[in-house]
Amino acid sequence: MDENTEKKIDRFHMLLGLVAGFVSGFTGPNGGFFGIIILYSGFFLTRIIFSLERTEFTLNIWLSKGVVSFLMIWLPVWIFLFNL
Numbered sequence: 001m002d003e004n005t006e007k008k009i010d011r012f013h014m015l016l017g018l019v020a021g022f023v024s025g026f027t028g029p030n031g032g033f034f035g036i037i038i039l040y041s042g043f044f045l046t047r048i049i050f051s052l053e054r055t056e057f058t059l060n061i062w063l064s065k066g067v068v069s070f071l072m073i074w075l076p077v078w079i080f081l082f083n084l
Contacts, residue, residue, distance in 0.1 A: 001056055006065060009046055013066040016042045017073030024074070025081025035078065039070055 020038040024031025043062050046052065 001052065001061075005050055005052075009050065009065050010069045012046060012049070013042055013070040014073050016045075017070040018077060020070070020074045021077025022081065024078040025084075028082075031078055031082065035074055039067065039074075042066060042070065 016038055020035040023038065024035045027034055043059075043066070046062070046066060047054075047057055050057075
């Protein structure tokens with residue numbers, strides 16, 4: 001996987017984090033459940049969109065490339081919208 005693809009994966013997960021933040025913020029106390037579903041579906045969507053093999057995009061790579069950027073966007077957006 002090249003550096004350009006890694007940046008695209010990072011940005012894709014940031015976008016998913018933003019979407020999950022809005023969904024979680026407006027659904028109330030059960031928003032965490034929806035955020036986790038969006039996060040987990042992002043793992044499979046990344047493989048499909050970027051045409052990555054299982055050996056090329058493993059769970060460990062996903063945890064370092066996708067989950068961190070997702071959480072950095074999702075949690076602040078969720079907290080902000082939930083407290084409005």
